[in-house]
Amino acid sequence: MRPFAFxxxxxxxxxxxxxxxxxxxxxxxxGTTLLDLVKLDVMRPARVIDINALPLxxxxxxxxxxxxxxxxxxxTDLAYHPDVLADHPLLSQAILAGASSQVRNxxxxxxxxxxxxxxxxxxxxxxxxxKREPGSGCDALTGVNRMHAVLGGSDRCVAVHxxxxxxxxxxIGATLSLQGPNGEREVDxxxxxxxxGATPHLEHELGDELIVAVTLAPPLKPLGxxxxxxxxxxxxxxxxxxxxxxxxxxxxLIGEQRLPLGGVAxxxxxxxxxxxxxxxxxxxxxxxxxxxxxxxxxAAPLAHNAFKIPLARQAIVRALRDAARAHREDDT
Amino acid sequence: xxxxxxxxxxxxxxxxxxxxxxxxxxxxxxxAILLDVLRERLGLTGTKKGCxxxxxxxxxxxxxxxxxxxxxxxxxxxEGQAITTIEGxxxxxxxHPVQQAFLxxxxxxxxxxxxxxxxxxxxxxxxxxxxxxxxxxxEAMSGNLCRCGAYQNILAAIQDARLRLHGQExxxx
Numbered sequence: 001m002r003p004f005a006f007x008x009x010x011x012x013x014x015x016x017x018x019x020x021x022x023x024x025x026x027x028x029x030x031g032t033t034l035l036d037l038v039k040l041d042v043m044r045p046a047r048v049i050d051i052n053a054l055p056l057x058x059x060x061x062x063x064x065x066x067x068x069x070x071x072x073x074x075x076t077d078l079a080y081h082p083d084v085l086a087d088h089p090l091l092s093q094a095i096l097a098g099a100s101s102q103v104r105n106x107x108x109x110x111x112x113x114x115x116x117x118x119x120x121x122x123x124x125x126x127x128x129x130x131k132r133e134p135g136s137g138c139d140a141l142t143g144v145n146r147m148h149a150v151l152g153g154s155d156r157c158v159a160v161h162x163x164x165x166x167x168x169x170x171x172i173g174a175t176l177s178l179q180g181p182n183g184e185r186e187v188d189x190x191x192x193x194x195x196x197g198a199t200p201h202l203e204h205e206l207g208d209e210l211i212v213a214v215t216l217a218p219p220l221k222p223l224g225x226x227x228x229x230x231x232x233x234x235x236x237x238x239x240x241x242x243x244x245x246x247x248x249x250x251x252x253l254i255g256e257q258r259l260p261l262g263g264v265a266x267x268x269x270x271x272x273x274x275x276x277x278x279x280x281x282x283x284x285x286x287x288x289x290x291x292x293x294x295x296x297x298x299a300a301p302l303a304h305n306a307f308k309i310p311l312a313r314q315a316i317v318r319a320l321r322d323a324a325r326a327h328r329e330d331d332t
Numbered sequence: 333x334x335x336x337x338x339x340x341x342x343x344x345x346x347x348x349x350x351x352x353x354x355x356x357x358x359x360x361x362x363x364a365i366l367l368d369v370l371r372e373r374l375g376l377t378g379t380k381k382g383c384x385x386x387x388x389x390x391x392x393x394x395x396x397x398x399x400x401x402x403x404x405x406x407x408x409x410x411e412g413q414a415i416t417t418i419e420g421x422x423x424x425x426x427x428h429p430v431q432q433a434f435l436x437x438x439x440x441x442x443x444x445x446x447x448x449x450x451x452x453x454x455x456x457x458x459x460x461x462x463x464x465x466x467x468x469x470x471e472a473m474s475g476n477l478c479r480c481g482a483y484q485n486i487l488a489a490i491q492d493a494r495l496r497l498h499g500q501e502x503x504x505x
Binding site for chain 2: 003007032
């Protein structure tokens with residue numbers, strides 16, 4: 001394993017200072033992505049800065065009912081937090097659908113936002129990958145691309161965004177607090193991850209900054225939520241296709257609706273057109289199927305992943321059906 | 333220029349741990365992985381190296397009471413933390429109830445994954461947020477692979493250990 005310098009930061013200012021002038025400097029929180037990729041020689045930090053001593057481990061309810069989550073809150077603690085279970089069930093379900101108990105105990109909210117793709121060509125330093133090495137090409141386009149994206153890809157990159165948590169954040173709506181040398185700024189989670197386009201190595205909006213908090217939008221109430229994740233094995237596996245659904249019903253008519261997808265796109269994918277179509281419709285299978293077809297209308301399969309389109313369609317229909325059911329059960 | 337708590341790649345960093353209940357200080361390189369330090373520096377070879385990438389769970393230890401993959405953690409990140417390994421579960425010659433249950437239920441073949449399985453099982457049985465039904469236990473244990481396929485007996489051992497520890501039966505789900 002490649003050597004690196006190490007610093008332990010006791011304040012956000014100190015952490016930023018340790019990173020200054022070190023373009024390959026890496027913050028470590030849980031380390032589950034970073035150390036995995038350092039071992040594979042995919043990430044090559046000259047310095048690793050341990051941020052675990054920073055005071056970013058609280059979950060706080062703000063006066064306007066938003067939940068401000070410190071970037072170092074672990075995935076486990078967030079998934080089981082009473083306010084998350086009560087008000088943001090989709091977030092809890094999505095987190096618990098990801099990784100293993102051990103990894104969730106280590107992984108943090110900030111780290112989850114920063115996790116890297118599982119594309120095997122990205123993870124192999126001998127393969128061509130525009131994300132890892134800009135301009136080197138993309139072996140996935142002509143290689144084994146069963147796991148790759150059918151939405152949001154480009155002729156440079158079709159790597160899937162791996163996060164379940166971020167799919168839930170896309171549905172709920174959240175603001176990321178980014179602290180840099182010149183102070184703190186806020187970025188909408190929907191704008192944080194970038195599409196690959198011609199620059200797949202530029203994955204997010206983070207500059208010379210540290211994610212310090214994620215603030216969830218006020219909860220939708222009443223609400224039914226469901227996260228459906230389809231994968232090669234029933235647990236501890238990344239999604240082939242996942243769908244998160246949040247619905248509120250008035251009688252049987254759909255009011256609020258959110259429909260993000262995971263496992264099929266190059267970033268956490270919100271289906272705005274399908275959501276608009278659902279508004280005011282009766283919550284039945286016909287409407288859910290129509291929404292699913294619209295959500296996937298632009299899906300572009302590669303040689304080996306056309307199966308993801310009907311798979312995602314089923315995930316959407318099931319997630320919407322389960323969300324509607326959860327709403328009705330909650331209502332009675 | 334290096335400042336306090338700032339270490340070059342060649343430097344060694346002192347790390348103070350509470351290891352299986354006893355205070356230990358070990359000097360490690362910044363890139364030393366907890367798993368390797370436990371096995372090669374501290375002589376605790378019960379924790380196993382399987383995939384070395386967080387995918388198999390053979391290296392599971394408790395860090396401040398939480399099950400974690402020792403292969404994905406820098407030793408320097410553990411400053412001040414309490415680490416429990418498989419060697420720290422028994423009390424003298426008396427096995428931990430989960431260890432005893434693994435023996436009683438023949439919950440292994442080759443045994444290579446057993447330390448990790450047992451550490452995960454102990455953690456989940458101590459975590460009141462993890463429900464006791466079989467489906468939940470399977471899910472909570474999914475970070476530990478057993479290539480021999482002793483899963484049925486592992487599950488039986490865990491549910492039996494639950495009875496021994498808490499006196500409550502897991503639901504048959």
